[in-house]
Structure formats: C-alpha cells, structure tokens
Amino acid sequence: MLRRMGRDGAPPPNAFSYNVVIAGMWRAGRGGDAVEVFDEMTERAVLPNHITYNTMIDGHIKGGDLEAGFRLRDQMVCHGLKPNAITYNVLLSGLCRAGRMGETSALLDEMASQKMVPDGFTYSILFDGLSRNGDSKAMLSLFGKYLKNGVTIGDYTCSILLNGLCKDGKVSIAEEVLQSLVNAGLVPTRVIYNTLINGYCQTGELEGAFSTFGQMKSRHIKPDHITYNALINGLCKAERITNAQDLLMEMQDNGVNPTVETFNTLIDAYGRTGQLEKCFIVLSEMQENGLKPNVVSYGSIVNAFCKNGKIPEAVAILDDMFHKDVLPNAQVYNAIIDAYVEHGPNDQAFILVEKMKSNGISPSIVTYNLLIKGLCNQSQISEAEEIINSLSNHRLIPDAVSYNTLISACCYRGNIDKALDLQQRMHKYGIKSTVRTYHQLISGLGGAGRLNEMEYLYQKMMQNNVVPSNAIHNIMVEAYSKYGNEIKAEDLRKEMLQKRNNHDDT
Structure with a gap:
C-alpha cells in the first residue's frame, strides 16, 4: 500500500506514513524489511524525521546491532537533525545492556554540550546499567549528581536504584536513600517496599525486612503475594519454618492468595530440614488451594x-x-x-x-559429571575418560568439574603424570584451571617429592591470577619440610603470615 501511494492520483506518502510502517515492521521482527523501507524514503525524496531515526536506532539496538544505531545517529546529524533526548536515551540503553558503561560518559558529555539535561528516564537507564554490572559505588555517585542537578526522582527510577543497591547487598544504604527521597516528597509504592523487603531477606536481615513490612502497612499499602513470598522465603532460609507457616495463614486471612512459589518455598524448607512427611502435607495444601504442583x-x-x-x-x-x-x-x-x-x-x-x-x-553436563565422579570413585579412570571424550557426541563440552574430578582421581592413585596431561588437555580446550585443579596437582607433586614441578605449578597459578588457598600453602610447607628444604618451608610460612596480617589490617 505504501508503494502504491503517489501513483494513479493517490497522495504521495509522507514521513508519518513511513514511520507507521517502519515501527510496525520492527515490532513484527522484520528488521530487514524496515531497513529497506527506510532506504526507500531517500529514493522517494521523503525526509526522515526524529521519529524515523529514533525508531530505526531503537530497532537496531534491540536487535543487537549497537554500532548500526550509532551510525544512524551520525547520519541523522549529517542530514541536519540534532539528536533529542529520546535518541540519547535509546543509545544509552544500548550501551548499558551491552555492559559498555565506560562509554556512557561521552554520550552524557555530548548531551551537556547540546545544553540537554538528562531526565528521570536517562537516570533510570544508567542506574539499571550499573546495577547489571554490580557497581553500587557508581550508582551512589550518580545518585549524588542526580540530586545536585535538581532532577525530580520518581518511584520508577527509585525502584531501579534501590534494586541495584539491594542486589549488591547494600540494603541498609538503600533504605537510607529511600528515606532521603521520602523526606524530599517521594511517596513510596508497593514495588519500592517489596524491593527493600526482598533485599533484607536475601541478606538474612529479617529484622530489617519485618521493620520495612511494618512501615508498609502503616502507610496503608496492602502487601501482595510478592511481599509475603519474600518474607516466607527469608524465614525458611533461616529455618524458621513455623513462623513462615504463620505468615502464610496471615497472608490468606488478609485475602492474598498464595502462589505455587509460596508453597514450593515451604516444601523446599521442610525437605532441607529432613521433615519429609510435612513436604507432602504442604503439597496437599497446595492442591486444596486450587494450585497444581x-x-x-x-x-x-x-x-x-x-x-x-x-x-x-x-x-x-x-x-x-x-x-x-x-x-x-x-x-x-x-x-x-x-x-x-x-x-x-x-x-x-x-x-x-x-x-x-x-x-x-x-x-546435561552435570549429569555426565556425576557419572564421571561415580566411575572415578570406583577407580574406573579410563571409563571416566571415555565419557569426557564422548561428550561432543551429545553436543556438550567438558567443563572444569569434568576434568577436576578425573585429575583428582589420578592424583589420589599416584598417577601424577596422567593428571598433568589432563590439565594440559583442559587448557587446549580453553578450560581454565581452578583452585581445585592446582590443589590436587600441587598435593600430588608435593607428596611425590617433585618439588621443582610443584614450585613451577605454583608460579603458573599466581601468573594466572588464581589465588592460592591456605590448604595449598600448607601442602607446600609440609612437602618442603618432608624433603629437607626447611628454608623454603620457613619462607612460605612467613609469606602466609604476612598475607594473613595484611588481610586483618584490611
């Protein structure tokens, strides 16, 4: 229809017509067709506007082609259109989703040079990006700039900020941030309180969780199933299952329907504490509430x-x-x-x-790793190795656990050379040695008196930024002492003591 416009007396298409079609194509997952229609605009002398460019940039970025989004931004500028707040927010969102937080500063500087002030949505995007990276320090720094710039923070942006802080374990700081915003006039929502409650429960701070729960009710905000599920999960993790059952009753008394997750949390808690019969009681209760396990x-x-x-x-x-x-x-x-x-x-x-x-x-790879473990327990090393070699037939690749299990079995039975060969094979397939890998090999080499090889492996571990455990140091000290090298044993003891003192000072 778009291509028939302008022919046989029909009015020619304009930017609005193209924008509707392009947006529809991106929504339908037809990005290639959207690009063709966009290119056609130039051929038919229809100038793209801000909406056209922003739609195309958004489509490319959501499709995973961030660079295409930036090229369109440049093309937009060449055609005399200055990017607007939506353009910058879409580009910032793309950078944040790609984990390229370091590049956001240049875009923000560009916005400032255009005398464009970031809005609440801009900060929401940045808070979300920093949250994905677990950078709570940068989030708090950005929050300080937010306040300094006089931007009014809404409940949506607030919930993203608090969620990021809570995910990083900074729940008490999140509550302080919320209090400062409430003092500035923010009205907390159920989502905001649920974020804090869940944060406290995840860190095991049940007192804080129930204090927030009380604040929520004092503001006449009705808790929902998300609120109760977080609290019940927190109580179950602390093995306060009776309290969790009481809270389930309160939940039902307050007209909030439990969900499958509610009952699953209780089943898991009873199972972890060995109360097997109660697992079935909860299962029956779940079905009585019209829920299918x-x-x-x-x-x-x-x-x-x-x-x-x-x-x-x-x-x-x-x-x-x-x-x-x-x-x-x-x-x-x-x-x-x-x-x-x-x-x-x-x-x-x-x-x-x-x-x-x-x-x-x-x-899964976990399944095969369990079979490898079972064979190694029975000294069937070659059969376990056969499983590793056959994983590609099942479209799986071995991981560190696969090799560590086999290496451990070889070291236990004194076949150190085979274990070292397996480590080389690990590296050949791009699998990095872990602390456990080094622990088993250093233990095997030290026990066999192969001290030079033990030292070489220890140095390789340090070069690969794998932090040695205390157990590894103790194994090496014992090996040096056993084979008459007390000087090195004493040097390593001093090194261990120094590191422990440095850690205590920190």
Missing part, C-alpha cells in the same frame, strides 16, 4: 528424599510425576543419579540416564 515442587521432594538416603522412595516420586502430568527435568534426574553415585549401586545411575533419554530428557 510443578516440576520444582516435586523436584524439591525428590532431592530431599535423596539427601536422606531414601532413593527407592525418590524413584517412586519420579515415576508418579508422569502420572500427575508433570514432566521431570534434568535437575530431578540428577538428584537421583547423584544419590546412586554417593550411596550406590553405581550401575543404577547409568540405567537412570538411559531412562532419562527414553523419556525425552537430554542429560
């Missing part, structure tokens, strides 16, 4: 039975999941496979993996 509900119960050595019961629950029309996932199978590896019989773990496949569930 999901894979997380049953997965928590399966895991609880496995941790308590009740593998046949866990398998029975797994089978029952199919009758209840709940498809188990890899995590549920892994819990039982792990139990077989720990308690035996190990061959049942392999049988369950085959059953897992026949039910259409693809084993």
